Structures are given as C-alpha cells and as structure tokens.
Amino acid sequence: MRWRRGRRSTNIEDRRGMRPSMRREASIGGGGIILAVIAVFFLGADPAQIIGMLVGGGGQLSAPAPSARQKATEDELADFVSVVVADTEDTWGPIFRSAGYRYQPAKLVLYSGMVHFACGTGSSAAGPFYCPGDHKVYLDLGFLRELKRLGAPGDFAFAYVIAHEIGHHVQNLLGVSQQIRQTQQRVSRREANALSILTELQADCYAGVWAHHAQSQRQILERGDIEEGLGAAAAVGDDRLQQMTGRGIHPESFTHGSSEQRMRWFKSGFQSGDSSACDTFAQARS
Numbered sequence: 001m002r003w004r005r006g007r008r009s010t011n012i013e014d015r016r017g018m019r020p021s022m023r024r025e026a027s028i029g030g031g032g033i034i035l036a037v038i039a040v041f042f043l044g045a046d047p048a049q050i051i052g053m054l055v056g057g058g059g060q061l062s063a064p065a066p067s068a069r070q071k072a073t074e075d076e077l078a079d080f081v082s083v084v085v086a087d088t089e090d091t092w093g094p095i096f097r098s099a100g101y102r103y104q105p106a107k108l109v110l111y112s113g114m115v116h117f118a119c120g121t122g123s124s125a126a127g128p129f130y131c132p133g134d135h136k137v138y139l140d141l142g143f144l145r146e147l148k149r150l151g152a153p154g155d156f157a158f159a160y161v162i163a164h165e166i167g168h169h170v171q172n173l174l175g176v177s178q179q180i181r182q183t184q185q186r187v188s189r190r191e192a193n194a195l196s197i198l199t200e201l202q203a204d205c206y207a208g209v210w211a212h213h214a215q216s217q218r219q220i221l222e223r224g225d226i227e228e229g230l231g232a233a234a235a236v237g238d239d240r241l242q243q244m245t246g247r248g249i250h251p252e253s254f255t256h257g258s259s260e261q262r263m264r265w266f267k268s269g270f271q272s273g274d275s276s277a278c279d280t281f282a283q284a285r286s
Contacts, residue, residue, distance in 0.1 A: 001155045002220045009086035013109040014078065016141070077141050077158075078110055084159045087220065088166045091213040095275060096173075106130070106169040108137045108162070128161055130168040132177050137165040147232065154228035156221070160207055160266070161232065167206030170275075171199065198280040201265040205278035208269025216273065226270065230263050 089105045096103035109115065118133035129138045144158045171177045180199050184192040211229060215221040269278055 001159060001222060001225055003080055003083045003155070006083035006218075006220065007086040007090070008079070008082045009089060009105070009108070011085060011089070011105045011107045012078075012082050013107055013136075015109055015111045015115060016074070016078075017112055018115075074141055077144060080155065080158070081108065081110065081139065081141075081162060084162045085166070087214050087218065088163055088210050090218070091210045092166070092170060095209075095213075101173075104135065104173060106135050106137055106166060108139060111138060111140055112142075113140070128165050130165045130172075132168075132172040135169060135172065137162070137169065139165075152228070152232035154225070154231075156211075156225035156228040157232035160211075160229040163207035163210045164203045166210070167203030168199075170206050171202065176202070197261070201261055202278050202280045204262050205265040205269035205280065206275065208266040208271075209273055209275050209278065211266075211270045212273030229266060229270075 085106075085108050089103070093103045093105075109117075115138055117129070117131045117136065117138055119131040128143060130136070131138065139162070144161070147153075147157060147161065168177065176199070180195050184195055187195070207229070211221070211226065265278070265280065269275075
C-alpha cells in the first residue's frame, strides 16, 4: 500500500502499555494469544471468559518490555493504522453526505494485553473488536502479527481487518446493529447465528467498498493488495479457523461466514464501490 503520505486520523487513542488493575499477575504465551484471537474475534466466544481461562481466573497480562527495535516497529504499525482509519473516514464521510446523513467517525483504541470497554459487563476485549456502546474499535497490534501466522501477511491484510471493524461502525450508525440484536433475542439460536453471519459478511462488503474508493480516489493500492485482502478474508473464514483448531467443520456453529462467503462479499464491495450492494440480508431473504 502507498500509505506513508496519507493523512493521519485524529481519532486514535493510544493506550499501549496501560494495563487495568487486576487481582494478580499472570502471563499468556504466543499460542494462547492465537487461540484467544480465533475464539473471540472469529468464533464469537466471550472475551472475558477466554481471557479468564488463559490467565487462570483473573490477572494482569504481563509481557517483557519491548526492545527499541520492537518499539520502533510497533510505532510504525500504529502510524499505518492511523492512516488506514483516516482513509476510511475520507471514504465514508462523502458516502454518508450523498445519502443525506452525517458520518460520525469511530475512534480506534490501541491497547496492550487487556482493556476495559463500554460493552458487556466489565469484560475485556481480545483482538479486534468494535463496541457499539462507545463507537470505538479496539485493536491490539499484536493481533496483526498473529494474522501473519494465520496465513494472511501483507499490509493490506491488516487494512482489511481495520476496514471490517469500521464496517461494523457504519452498521451501528445506520441502525442495523441494533435491529439485528433485537431480532436475535426473539429467534432461535440457529437463526441468531445466521443473522450474525449476515452482519459479518456485510462488514466484509463495506471493507471492499472502502478499498474501491481508496483506490479510485486516492490510488493507495499496489499490485497484489487486493489479493492480500482476499487472502485475509479467506484466512479468517469460520471453516478454515475451525480446521486450525482441530474441531472439524461445523457450519451450524458459524458466526462470521465461510472463507468463500467472506471473499465473495469483500470482492462484491470492491468491484461495485456501492454500499447498497452490501445488503446481505436482502439477498438472504430472496
């Protein structure tokens, strides 16, 4: 991606190094982080429960102090995140205005290990997470390194993850998130899971819409970037992630969609550049 000359967002909260006060200290290894990311972000598990299991019932995530080189790498990554967030703002602002609405940018919180947020009952987020209660995306930069281990390397793969979470913010502003949550309370678990999948696929499509405008208006993409985005969408499909955990494939437990579905909806948004092409719910009804 050609990102270094891009605008930096003013809607970044850097909480790296700030850890919530907990009862006792514990540590999580790299493998534990991978499992937490998969379980929380992609399989719909409860963040507080997963973190509690990993730290043995409560504790502060501890990690060795980063070296100067590691800190410089993380700072550059944080700078990249800021540019991507700014670019999503430059995309969704005009789209909302053309529809007669005002886009209210989300804030993105960078954190390390654990963080308190407005959603849930005092639970902590692990990995990328959008909270509709405070209009904030929470992101531990360590997740971006784990994304490479999931088979999705490249800066645009990172950008796809951010744009997907901003897609959830768009859904929240449009009232889609609230409607889905209310409907899920009235239907069966199977139907609620189906709605979760449609919600996630729409966010994938919105990520594609952002990529379309980022390229057509600001030419930030380089050769191979879209392939990286499609690769990331495939890497985080429920079917692939279930295979990685050794559980086998169980479509009835999907919450985010298969690799094929996620790739298809991201591609749909990218090719059309039109948010109206992202009505996954209408297509499901038809």
